[in-house]
Each structure stands twice: as C-alpha cells, then as structure tokens.
Amino acid sequence: MAEAATLQKIAHGGATQHFDVIIVGAGISGIGGAYHLTTQRPGTRYCVLEALDSFGGTWLTHTYPGIRSDSDLYTFGYRFKPWVGPPIATAAEILSYMGEVIDENGLAPHIRYRRRISSARWSSKDKLWTLQVTGPDGVETYTTNFLWMCQGYYRHSVGYTPEWPGMADFGGSIVHPQTWPADLDLKGKKVVVIGSGATAATLVPNIAGDCEHVTLLQRSPTYFVPGRNENELANTLRQLQVDESWIHEIVRRKVLFDQHEFTRRAIEESDTVKAELLEGVKMFLGEDFDVAKHFTPRYRPWRQRIAFVPDGDLFQGVASGKASVVTDEIECFTKTGLLLKSGETLDADVIITATGFDLSVLGDIAFEIDGQPLDFAKTVTYRGMMFTGVPNLVWVFGYFRASWTLRADLIGDFVCRLLAHMEKTGAKQVEVALRPEDKDMKIGGWIDPEDFNPGYLMRNMHLLPQAGDKPEWRHTQDYWTEKDLFPTIDLDDAAFRYS
Known part of the structure; x- marks a missing residue:
C-alpha cells in the first residue's frame, strides 16, 4: 500500500520521491529490467521513467510503412517469454508482445510516462542520484540509490x-x-x-x-x-x-x-x-x-x-x-x-x-559526479555496461551481430546479482576502476573500426567511452562467450570498488 501511495504521489508531482532503483526508458531493455527486478529482487522499490506517452521505444517512435524487426524474435524476444509469431515481426506485433509482458507481471504501476530527465547528479556523501525530471505537471525530483540506463543509444526525436x-x-x-x-x-x-x-x-x-x-x-x-x-x-x-x-x-x-x-x-x-x-x-x-x-x-x-x-x-x-x-x-x-x-x-x-540516426549518449541527460560535469568520453568501460568514475550506474548496450535483448537479459541478471551483493555486504556505492595490472593496458575507442564500422558509430566515436585491450575493459560483442561469462563475473574482483 505504501508503494502504491508513493507511485500515486509521483503521478501528481509533489515532494522528492525516493526509489531503490530507477530504470530509464520503457523500451525493450527497460521492460526487461523491470521484469528482472520484479522476479529476482521482490520488494525492491523501483520506478521506470519514460519520456514518451507509452512503452516500446523504437517500436513506438518509428511509424514508417512496414516497420519491422531486422533480427528474429526468438532471440530478440525475452528469454522468459515465448515468441509464437513469425521470426521477423512488425512493430505492432512487438508492442503487443511487450504489452503482454507488462500485464502478466504487473509492471504497469511502476512505469511513469511523459517523464523526461534533464539532469542526474551523484553525491558520494549521500550515496544518491538526484534526478530533475519534466513531467506532465511540471518539474519533479527523484532520488535513487542505483540508475539502470535502458534508454538505448540514439536520439528518438530526430534522425540523421x-x-x-x-x-x-x-x-x-x-x-x-x-x-x-x-x-x-x-x-x-x-x-x-x-x-x-x-x-x-x-x-x-x-x-x-x-x-x-x-x-x-x-x-x-x-x-x-x-x-x-x-x-x-x-x-x-x-x-x-x-x-x-x-x-x-x-x-x-x-x-x-x-x-x-x-x-x-x-x-x-x-x-x-x-x-x-x-x-x-x-x-x-x-x-x-x-x-x-x-x-x-x-x-x-x-x-x-x-x-x-x-x-x-x-x-x-x-x-x-x-x-x-x-x-x-x-x-x-x-x-x-x-x-x-x-x-x-x-x-x-x-x-x-x-x-541513419544520431547517437545519444546516456539519453542527452546532463550528468554530474560530486558537482563535476561528467565527460563520458573520458571514462573507460567495464564490459560495455559500467564506467570508471561513475558510481551506481549500469547502461544496457546490446549486440551488433546478435539481438539487442540477449544482452539486456544478461545485464538484468548481473544488476540483480550486484544489488544482492551490495545488500549482503552493506555497500552503498560501487564503481569500477582500473586495477594495478591494468596500468599499462592499451586504451582506444569504444569499438575497433576494423571489426565493425557503421556510419552512426564512426560519426560519434568521440562521444563514447574508451575501451581497453582486455576483454573486461571493452564491449566484446561476443554473446557466445558472454552468456557463460556474465553469470560468473567475480563481484569481489579488484575492478569493483565498494564503499
């Protein structure tokens, strides 16, 4: 009852509201994240903030004739929800599938539509993110212990x-x-x-x-x-x-x-x-x-x-x-x-x-860490989902050569396991940092152009985090390896810094 009252209060604006986890975006990744929190971390107070009028992300914003998936739905669909239609599906079919996931798992009360985040500020003193959000009734303020960025990687409002x-x-x-x-x-x-x-x-x-x-x-x-x-x-x-x-x-x-x-x-x-x-x-x-x-x-x-x-x-x-x-x-x-x-x-x-489209790094949100603007391009990525110097934040960035949702599910498991680990050890803050053995590691761009080089990435590589030449410090784009590796990531490895 208390959570329902809180959600109702958010819907009508009011004082700062706090959640254990805030998921940014109600597209394929965000709805998947909400499912994983609901099933793997019952009792977690979370909210999904979505800028649009409904769920769906890409499948809602794109309305051109014939809009359809370019990968099969047996892998683009969630691992937990059987797909029963044709392998290549229309936007309407995908939206219907996502709607069933929301209805079958009671996710709707957690989703706040027409909420556009303008800024996100991290305080190491308070161990909190503070979000300034424009909602249907004006500016709203949220705080959260953990940010789960599921907003995708391109600007929905306008193409390139x-x-x-x-x-x-x-x-x-x-x-x-x-x-x-x-x-x-x-x-x-x-x-x-x-x-x-x-x-x-x-x-x-x-x-x-x-x-x-x-x-x-x-x-x-x-x-x-x-x-x-x-x-x-x-x-x-x-x-x-x-x-x-x-x-x-x-x-x-x-x-x-x-x-x-x-x-x-x-x-x-x-x-x-x-x-x-x-x-x-x-x-x-x-x-x-x-x-x-x-x-x-x-x-x-x-x-x-x-x-x-x-x-x-x-x-x-x-x-x-x-x-x-x-x-x-x-x-x-x-x-x-x-x-x-x-x-x-x-x-x-x-x-x-x-x-094509324009890359949108972290949803065009102005990020600050302890009062300092975050230059995302100066961070180094941990497995394409966490970033040096950025506490209590995970970004879902899927695969180029396989379905996006495969990685969204893997990261969902990882986030739930990380939250459980922090709860067990009493940690309030986690961030990744290069280890002593990484001091001479070669640092380069987010992805090797010799491996994958579409125009939308090549135009915007300067906006993306850097990567190392060790697999843990880059997005390897290798689902076949990551499906076995992610469940075994050592959360006590020196790459993780807790406080």
Whole structure:
C-alpha cells in the first residue's frame, strides 16, 4: 500500500520521491529490467521513467510503412517469454508482445510516462542520484540509490540527415523515416529513398505498390539475407505439440548457434560467405541484374549489420519493375529531384532520407559526479555496461551481430546479482576502476573500426567511452562467450570498488 501511495504521489508531482532503483526508458531493455527486478529482487522499490506517452521505444517512435524487426524474435524476444509469431515481426506485433509482458507481471504501476530527465547528479556523501525530471505537471525530483540506463543509444526525436547542396531548392517533400508524417500521401508519386540499410530495405517494398515508382539510391551496397519468414524447426515442434516454452528455448538455442557459426565464418571464410550471400540475391534478381554493382559491398560480411529480408520482398520489388536501384553519390538536390555525381538525374516528388540516426549518449541527460560535469568520453568501460568514475550506474548496450535483448537479459541478471551483493555486504556505492595490472593496458575507442564500422558509430566515436585491450575493459560483442561469462563475473574482483 505504501508503494502504491508513493507511485500515486509521483503521478501528481509533489515532494522528492525516493526509489531503490530507477530504470530509464520503457523500451525493450527497460521492460526487461523491470521484469528482472520484479522476479529476482521482490520488494525492491523501483520506478521506470519514460519520456514518451507509452512503452516500446523504437517500436513506438518509428511509424514508417512496414516497420519491422531486422533480427528474429526468438532471440530478440525475452528469454522468459515465448515468441509464437513469425521470426521477423512488425512493430505492432512487438508492442503487443511487450504489452503482454507488462500485464502478466504487473509492471504497469511502476512505469511513469511523459517523464523526461534533464539532469542526474551523484553525491558520494549521500550515496544518491538526484534526478530533475519534466513531467506532465511540471518539474519533479527523484532520488535513487542505483540508475539502470535502458534508454538505448540514439536520439528518438530526430534522425540523421546529411546536408546536401540545394536541399532548400527542392520543390517536393523531404522526409526522414524516424519522423514519418501521418498524412504523407505517396499515391502516384515519384519517390527516391536514400540509404542502403534495413530501414531503406523495409520501406522500398512497402511503398512500391502506392508510388508511381520508387528508386533506392545508395552510395554503397549493404549485405542482406533473403529468406522465408518462418522457422521450420518451430513449425515441426508445433506439429509435435511441444510446449511453447520448450519450442522457444530450443529454437532460440538453434538460432544462436547458427548465428555464432555464421559470424565465425564471416570472419574466417569471408570470401565464401560473401559468395553465399550474393547467390541469395541472384536467386531473386537473376543473372542479368548487375548484382556486382548494386548489392556487392566494399567490406567483408559483418563489418556492418546484416539485415534479414523476409521472403526477399526488396528484391521481388526490384524484379517486378515497381522499384529500381541506383548506386551513385549525390552532387546536389535540384528543384525536381537529384543530380548525381555520374551526371544522371533522378526526378522525385518525395525524397526519403533513410540515412541513419544520431547517437545519444546516456539519453542527452546532463550528468554530474560530486558537482563535476561528467565527460563520458573520458571514462573507460567495464564490459560495455559500467564506467570508471561513475558510481551506481549500469547502461544496457546490446549486440551488433546478435539481438539487442540477449544482452539486456544478461545485464538484468548481473544488476540483480550486484544489488544482492551490495545488500549482503552493506555497500552503498560501487564503481569500477582500473586495477594495478591494468596500468599499462592499451586504451582506444569504444569499438575497433576494423571489426565493425557503421556510419552512426564512426560519426560519434568521440562521444563514447574508451575501451581497453582486455576483454573486461571493452564491449566484446561476443554473446557466445558472454552468456557463460556474465553469470560468473567475480563481484569481489579488484575492478569493483565498494564503499
């Protein structure tokens, strides 16, 4: 009853309110974190602060036609909640799934919507974070012992659009998928989609039927995996009337094993994997299509994210003539479309810039540690989730080559175990620090560009924490190792400083 009264009081503003843990963000990571606290740490007084009107994060903010996952839901779904739909799911299906998690576990009373955090200040004297939050009724103040950052890593409010000459001269509409207008009518229009990633590959086949014509304009190609949007193993197990929880676990393990093997081969047998990926494209487009120009990237497989194309819909759209692909660079916008560096022109009524997003480090919140502004880029990360000199804070940053939620679940277990350890030992503060044996460790960027180098990271590496060359001081992006390692992390290791 006391907690319910506290939550009610927060909903209507009022005095400073205190929680043992505050989770920032009600997306896939935040809802997962709330579940883990509820089930593994019953009695913990926690709150989820979400800036938007509802839960969902990416799956709520992105409303462009055809919005869907680019990884399978047997691994993007939580390990504790069976997925029973197609492997590649729409935003609506994912939101429905998350809503079931909230309802089935009584998480709704803990979530505070329309709460945007402007500042977070840590006091070593009080062993508390103090948050200034703008809510529906004005400014609210929260304090908490522990911050669990689940806000993702990009800015939801606006996407990334490069500045090209002549943009102001264009007589049509310029739209970024992240801020898709509800009243945008593409019927009978000539549309150019700029980009080559999963968003562009989703948009093109989903708007091709409405447009007069849609052109995918890319500076350089991306790897895709076309295939049927179903899982044959799951289908077989359902025919055998196996329990859905078993199906989820078995299929999940098989997908993870296959992904691990694919990643290994992409690095060790990159030429063979490249040929296999391109052969998949040729199956839809035929031998006469210039796959070498339009769908053969300059980099080896998995140096950037590979998206699954369900039923090859992108390639079917191209093969049917409803869509076309142009690989070139933009010289400038014109009144009627685009002039390319090759001299070719593209007429357009609407230009869609599927050109990525802007990195948002720790949710654009102004952080202070004992009165000093936090320069996040000067910290060193502990396993991509804690940071030197930043007490009582964990950040969920998922995987590039596997589903984000896999790491959200692993970190959920870790946070609950860390909180239990602090409770048992009486510690009120924990932070990570380099150990004596780390004094000569080589320090570099958040991720090695030779390993993974998408544009949104390369543009913003200067904003991210630094990493060491030892596995504990970097985000290794290696789920296959971390799934066994995370449960065995020694919380008494010298990297952890308690007080």
